Amino acid sequence: MKTLLITRPLPQPVTDRLAPHFAITQREDTTAMRDDELRASLRDFDAVLPTLGDLYSADVFADVPAPRAKVLANFGVGYNHIDVEAAQAAGVAVSNTPGAVTDATADIALTLMLMTARRAGEGERILRAGHWQGWHPTQLLGLHLSGKTVGIIGMGRIGQAIARRCHFGFGMTVKYVNRSAKAMDFPAQQLADIPALAAAVDVLVVATPGGAETHHLINASCFDAMPSHAILINIARGEIVDEAALITALEQGQIAGAGLDVYEFEPKVPEALRRMENVTLLPHLGTAALEVRTDMGLMAAENLLAFDAGRPLPNAV
Secondary structure (H helix, E strand, O other), rough: OOOEOOOOOHHHHHHHHHHOOOOEEEEOOOOOOOHHHHHHHHHOEEEEEEEOOOOOOOOOOOHHHOOOOEEEEEEEEOOOOOHHHHHHHHOOOOOOOOOOOOHHHHHHHHHHHHHHHOHHHHHHHHHOOOOOOOOOOOOOOOOOOOOEEEEEEEOOHHHHHHHHHHHHOOOOOEEEEEEOOOOOOOEEEEEOOHHEEEEEEEEOEOOOOOOHHHHOOOOHHHHHHHHHOOOOOOOHHHHOOHHHHHHHHOOOOOOOOOOOOOOOEEEEOOHHOOOOOOOOOOOOOOHHHOHHHHHHHHHHHHHHHHHOOOOOOOOEO
């Protein structure tokens, strides 16, 4: 029986699915693996089920040139924490869990849009602190989302799910930037580049994959182009947004607010962001629903079972 390392606690149905096929070791630590653990995982196990933050860099593979592990079945659609080229050069296959995360992540994007536009977090803090003195006509006036324009950077599964919610749920005009045009069953206009998109929308949503190609894709030039009433939403990867430039744009009033579920150096969140009332901050809740996390784990399990049976991985990257 092959050995499997699961790097974080997972919903029970996932381990139940894998237990008949693998000798499982599961870390009970909920934080990312340390450097020594990463190297040991490649040396000591036949397969690994890692997730966000488990940084399988080129250096890790260089230190274990002949790994025992032959597959990294990533728990999550994003895999920018794994150097896929280095993994494949070392003979290690990599898979992910697309599809399972789409609707839950889109829902969090809408949560952030509504909370930020309607100042819900600020209002709740006022109420919890005992400072609310009753309703009045000019209290906490925010941005009305219905009928506004949303811009989406990255029109993959998640981007399209966000666009669908915005169009059908709020009657919003949809514009987007993507490497290729997308055929959808509702109106959506593709623009040439991010500055053009940023200048044309009330809400700008980041929904593109992370990685070297998109590092700091959203930067000062983007914030310079955005209208002063517009808000930025990021449900993708933290490093896509230049966090220092975002803080400057917020402090100088270039944009009206931001809703963030991910951070450039998470779990570290700058104090400057934490003290801003016009910023909604969530602790990476994009897929945090039991049935979604279970589905993600079962999809990772199917990749592992295919590996065990000598079949192609269903979700190889």
